[in-house]
Amino acid sequence: MSHELCRLRTGAVAVRDLATGEVMHPGVGPLVEAEFLYVRQSRLEDRLRETGGATLVVFDIGMGAGSNAVATRAVSERAPAHAARLELVSFERDPSALRFALKHADVFGLDGENGEAARALLDRGYHDSARTRWRLAWGDVLDALARETSRADIVLWDPFSPRANPSLWTVAAFTAIRRVAGSGCTLFTYSASTAVRVALLLAGWSVGVGDAIGDKAATTAAAVRASDLARPLDRRWLSRLSRADVPLPVDAPADVVERVGGAPQFS
Numbered sequence: 001m002s003h004e005l006c007r008l009r010t011g012a013v014a015v016r017d018l019a020t021g022e023v024m025h026p027g028v029g030p031l032v033e034a035e036f037l038y039v040r041q042s043r044l045e046d047r048l049r050e051t052g053g054a055t056l057v058v059f060d061i062g063m064g065a066g067s068n069a070v071a072t073r074a075v076s077e078r079a080p081a082h083a084a085r086l087e088l089v090s091f092e093r094d095p096s097a098l099r100f101a102l103k104h105a106d107v108f109g110l111d112g113e114n115g116e117a118a119r120a121l122l123d124r125g126y127h128d129s130a131r132t133r134w135r136l137a138w139g140d141v142l143d144a145l146a147r148e149t150s151r152a153d154i155v156l157w158d159p160f161s162p163r164a165n166p167s168l169w170t171v172a173a174f175t176a177i178r179r180v181a182g183s184g185c186t187l188f189t190y191s192a193s194t195a196v197r198v199a200l201l202l203a204g205w206s207v208g209v210g211d212a213i214g215d216k217a218a219t220t221a222a223a224v225r226a227s228d229l230a231r232p233l234d235r236r237w238l239s240r241l242s243r244a245d246v247p248l249p250v251d252a253p254a255d256v257v258e259r260v261g262g263a264p265q266f267s
Helices: 030-040 044-051 067-077 096-102 112-124 141-147 171-179 194-202 235-242 256-261
Strands: 003-007 013-017 055-061 085-092 126-128 132-138 152-157 181-189 206-210 219-223
Touching: 003 096, 013 096, 030 044, 030 067, 044 055, 044 067, 044 152, 055 067, 067 085, 067 112, 067 132, 085 141, 096 112, 112 126, 112 132, 132 141, 141 171, 152 171, 171 181, 171 194, 194 206, 194 219, 194 235, 194 256, 235 256
Parallel strands: 055 085, 055 152, 085 132, 152 181
Antiparallel strands: 003 013, 126 132, 181 219, 206 219
């Protein structure tokens, strides 16, 4: 067995990955975090309406047990006829967490039609409905991003932590996702660390403070356009980079302070 159920302090049930020891959505539970941190913060419902008859593309980075994808898909399925169709792309190298969650479908919102969609995704790599196309980008995330032809409008960045999955929290990783981001793309992640924010800035994103959730006083939001950020980082945040003990991404250049200071949002 590669996963197990665990109960959080809030009483919510979550999935623990036994190989890494990490719990998926450890603060408030998978359904609550997916809804408040990713779906609501990204303004998904509004953006589907605003995009009209076109297609809105959401990249789900680190599908895990599928909570973010299911919550995202649910918004699309109940959207009005004039709203955009959703293309939901889940990136994952090991779908065993979703297979495990399907065994506990009622706990993770995978019963009924959601479960049918998830099983189709695992069996043939995609599921189509009148409102939503959900497809699986299988394998190493950075390799899959290099092959991707769609351009993201929203990115839900939710892989395991830098301790368990260091390659997805680097300048290189955020540069890879920046290359496939549309002009109005926004990105949301649970981390509020200085190293992650620096990596995003070095990769060409504008970066801001994301919403609090559970015991996290803040998370991180990023955007192609700084004007799409509710609370962009300012020069007061920038001043902390001069400290000798500030954490930095593993692939930060030697002139990191000068490069980050030159980001347009700090002009």
